[in-house]
Structures are given as C-alpha cells and as structure tokens.
Amino acid sequence: MEDNRKGAAALDEARLRQQAIGVKLRQMFDEVVNEPVPDEFLDILRKADKPSGER
Amino acid sequence: MSEPQVGRSPFDPARDETFKRELVTLIPHLRAFARTLTGDPTAADDLAQDAMMKAWDARASFQLGTNMKAWTFMILRNQFYSEKRRSWRQSQLDQEAAERTLVAVDDPEAPVALDELRLSLAMLPAEQREALILVGAGGFAYEEAAEICGCAVGTVKSRVSRARRALQTILEDGAYDRDGGAAGDAMYAILADAERLSTLR
Structure with missing residues (x-):
C-alpha cells in the first residue's frame, strides 16, 4: 500500500518534470521563431523573383 | 508527401507568388529548427537559407495546399545531414565542446536553465x-x-520517449554532480521557470 503511494507520487513527479521540460523546449524554440527575420532571407526570395526560370 | 525534385517548371508567376508568400511565413520556423540542429546561430542561418533556396528550386514538385511546413522541414533536415556527412569531424568537435561546457558550469548563481537545456x-x-x-x-x-525524418511512426515515438527520459536524466544527474551537491539544481530551476511561465498566461 505504502509502495503504491510512493509509486504514484514518483510517477506524478516524473510527469511534472516532463511537462516542465516540454514548456522549456517550446520556449527555446519559440524564442527563435519570434526573432526578426534577417534581411538576407528576404533578399533570397527577392532575387528568386528574377525570371531566370529554367535551369 | 513526395521527395522534392528539382526540375524545369513552366513559368507561372501567380503560383510562384503564392508559393513565395507561404515560404516567407515559414522562415522563422525554419530558422528555429535549423538552430536546434546545428546549435550555432550562424551555421543555422546558413542552413536555413540553403534549405529555402532548395525549396524554391523544387517548388514545381510541391502541391500547393498540402503541408508546406513539413515539406520544407524535410528539405532542411536532408540538407543538414548531407552537409553533416561532409563535415562529420567538425560535429564531433562541437559535441565534445558542448560536453566540456556542460561539465564546466561552475557558478551556482548561473540563472540559465535555458542554456542548460x-x-x-x-x-x-x-x-x-x-x-x-x-x-x-x-x-x-x-x-x-x-x-519529415523518413522513418516509421513507431520509431519517432520511441525516439521521442527515449529523448525525454535521457534529457531528464542529464538534467537531474548529468553534469551537476559537483561536490556531491547541486544534483537536480538544473531540473529544479526548469520546474520553477516553467511554473512562472505558465502563470504568465
């Protein structure tokens, strides 16, 4: 009985830690997503405009 | 979703415009994914730009209306691994450097659970x-x-679950075993941080 409670508590704790890791992972990722896009990226697409179409 | 192929495309400016507009919205996400693959912001941006150009070149093979995010992520991932094969040695050095840095974290006041992650x-x-x-x-x-990874769904699931377990172990025990204390500090910091973040909503 005591073991069951300990087991359940350990599971809850592990779940909590996993959730926390998940939150942090998303924060880490979103941090970059929210950065302003450097000009070079937009330049690439601007240049891609030029109709040198075929290769 | 098929493998992107470079090919000669009939010149279709309207389609190109639509394609380009959607690609632009994906740039921030591609940058973020590249950053997690390379770890270095400059290399990440180079990778993301290469991937964008490849995506543009392969635009004829992309079916508008399907999942462009997954398609471009696949291109970026493939690009990363083909570049990585060319510079395997450098990535070994990066991994070693990362491990050295992890072990060397000395300052108990160091706030950054994010860097530790x-x-x-x-x-x-x-x-x-x-x-x-x-x-x-x-x-x-x-x-x-x-x-995106070119593998079975079951494989992804097991990789994700192994990654989660490994991360938890690294954060709890890994490099924070200095002086026998401090084990679990990084995990504690992440827990506290995550709680603060969720109450901000």
Whole structure:
C-alpha cells in the first residue's frame, strides 16, 4: 500500500518534470521563431523573383 | 508527401507568388529548427537559407495546399545531414565542446536553465533530438514527424520517449554532480521557470 503511494507520487513527479521540460523546449524554440527575420532571407526570395526560370 | 525534385517548371508567376508568400511565413520556423540542429546561430542561418533556396528550386514538385511546413522541414533536415556527412569531424568537435561546457558550469548563481537545456539537448543523439524538437516544440504530429525524418511512426515515438527520459536524466544527474551537491539544481530551476511561465498566461 505504502509502495503504491510512493509509486504514484514518483510517477506524478516524473510527469511534472516532463511537462516542465516540454514548456522549456517550446520556449527555446519559440524564442527563435519570434526573432526578426534577417534581411538576407528576404533578399533570397527577392532575387528568386528574377525570371531566370529554367535551369 | 513526395521527395522534392528539382526540375524545369513552366513559368507561372501567380503560383510562384503564392508559393513565395507561404515560404516567407515559414522562415522563422525554419530558422528555429535549423538552430536546434546545428546549435550555432550562424551555421543555422546558413542552413536555413540553403534549405529555402532548395525549396524554391523544387517548388514545381510541391502541391500547393498540402503541408508546406513539413515539406520544407524535410528539405532542411536532408540538407543538414548531407552537409553533416561532409563535415562529420567538425560535429564531433562541437559535441565534445558542448560536453566540456556542460561539465564546466561552475557558478551556482548561473540563472540559465535555458542554456542548460540547450546543452543537454546537444548531448542527445541527433535522431532523438530532432524527433523531440519536431514533436515537442515544432508542433508536428507523430505522423508528420515520421514523414519529415523518413522513418516509421513507431520509431519517432520511441525516439521521442527515449529523448525525454535521457534529457531528464542529464538534467537531474548529468553534469551537476559537483561536490556531491547541486544534483537536480538544473531540473529544479526548469520546474520553477516553467511554473512562472505558465502563470504568465
């Protein structure tokens, strides 16, 4: 009985830690997503405009 | 979703415009994914730009209205691995550097659970790290992640679960065993931080 409670508590704790890791992972990722896009990226697409179409 | 192919496309300016507009919205996400793959912001941007150009070149093979995010992520991932094969030695050095940095973290006042997470991620095998990022941060379903990685759904699931367990272990025990104390400090910091973040909503 005591073991069951300990087991359940350990599971809850592990779940909590996993959730926390998940939150942090998303924060880490979103941090970059929210950065302003450097000009070079937009330049690439601007240049891609030029109709040198075929290769 | 088929393998992107470069080919001669009939000149269709309207389609190109639509394609370009959608690609632009994906740039921030591609940059973020590239950053998790390379760990270095400059290399990440180079990778993301290469991937964008490849996506543009292969635009004829993309079916408008299907999942462009997954398609471009696949291109970026393939680009990363083909470049990595060319510079395997450099990535070994990066991994070693990451491990040295992790172990060397000395300052108990150091606030950055985020950096510790990044460094811990760097210690994971690449396929576990990317699976975890795609599903846990990139917002992809397991099936989509499987397409991007070119493997079975079950494989992605097991990689994600192994990555999670490994991360937890690294954060709890890994490099924080200095002086016998401090083990679990990084995990504690992440827990506290995560709680603060969720109450901000």
